[in-house]
Amino acid sequence: MSASYGRDLDLNLLRVFAVVADTGSVTAAASRLYLTQPAVSAALRRLTTTVGAPLFVRRGRGLALTGRGERLHATLSPHLQAIVDAALSEPHWSPATSERTVRLGLSDTTELWLLPALxxxxxxxxxxxxxxxxxxxxxxxxxxxxxxxxxxxxxxxELPVTVRRHALFCGGFVCLFDPRHARLRRALTTEDYFALEHVIVSYNGDLRGIVEDVVQRPRKVRCSVSTFATLGALLDGSDLVATVPTYVAAHIRETRRHLATRPLPFTIEGSPTELLWPSSTDDDEACRFVRGKILDLARTALPKPKRA
Known part of the structure; x- marks a missing residue:
């Protein structure tokens, strides 16, 4: 701790001193500070004891500064105003000059489209x-x-109440495949779908995905991976199919235009993808800036689904 913090001086006493010095009156200072006259007088006594010298003398019905008081007032005044200004002024933050590092948690599907655009x-x-x-x-x-x-x-x-959440979008699912190797009819039946061999994304590291959870029927799974990032490469040149969110399929087809999609023969309701942040960062200018850009990108930069 700095030595200046360790000394036995209540900085509030300096504010009382400054107002009494400006007004020349305990009564006027008490009114300006919303304190009682005894409280102001007690503060002056405490400051005098701490300084070790008289700061005021009586002059008529008011108070005048001593030599020691004059020196203290002259030194204190500019610093006290600067402290008040610093405490009450609006923070100035500029994205053009900010060197802030922002930590973002991104799902694998989100990172594919959001991070490059951001x-x-x-x-x-x-x-x-x-x-x-x-x-x-x-x-x-x-x-x-x-x-x-x-x-x-x-x-x-479910999230703690201290987490803010804003829904960005909610999309469905499609079947993604390479039509050069996997022959799929334009209107898949349920039996067609479950006769195919699948690559799935499983965060549990098993052979179950969202279809098994919703439809309660196992697929013929040849490969299970932990991320959507590799699906395009796995499907390209193979007879495998993958069931993916519509916007993920659109993103993959941005660079692998020969891949195609088909509607699923059943309905899977996707959960909303959300922007989430701790409420403690509500007034953090850098975080607010980045959150605003994410909201803009969710409205404008998501890949648009292409026709199969």
């Missing part, structure tokens, strides 16, 4: 800001937000 925005508007992207999913996002992540974009279950 980095392009930051390169234009906040070139010194940096992003740390951390993997999250619906089971881990609450712990990530509690451990220092500034914001997250993911599907989420």
């Amino acid at each position: 980095l392009r925005v930051l390169a234009r508007e906040a070139p010194r800001m940096r992003v740390i992207s951390l993997p999250v999913q619906f089971r881990t996002v609450a712990a990530a937000l509690a451990s220092g992540v500034d914001a997250a974009v993911s599907v989420a279950d």
Whole structure:
């Protein structure tokens, strides 16, 4: 601790002293400070004891500064106003000069479309800001937000009341495949679908995915992976199919245009993808800036589904 903090001086006494010096009156100072006259007099006595010298003398019906008081007042006045200004002024933050590092928790599906677009925005508007992207999913996002992540974009279950949430979008699912190797009819039947061989994404590291959970029927799973990021490469050139969110299929087809989609023969209601953040960052200018850009990108930068 700095030695200045350790000394036995209540800084509130200096404010009382400054107002008494400006008004020349205990009564007037008490009125301005919303204190009683005895409280102001007691504060002056405490400050006098701490300084070790008289600060005021009586002059008529008021008070005048002693030589020691004059020196204290002259030194104190500019600093006291600067402290008040610093405490009450609006914070100034500029994305153009900010060197802030923002920690984002992104699901694997979100990272595919959001992170490249967000980095392009930051390169234009906040070139010194940096992003740390951390993997999250619906089971881990609450712990990530509690451990220092500034914001997250993911599907989420129940969350603490201290977490703010804003729904970004809610999409369905389609069947994604390579039509050069997998021959799918335009209108799949349930039996067609379950006769195919599948690659699935399982965060549990098993052979169950969302279809098994919703339809309660097992697929012929040839491969289970932990992320959507590799699905395009796995489907390209194979007879496998994958059931993916519509926007993920659109993103994959941005670079693998020969892949195709088919509607599912049953309905799977997708959970909303949400922007999530700790309420403690509500007034953090850098976090608010990044959250605003994420909201903009969710409205404009999501890949648009292509016709199969």
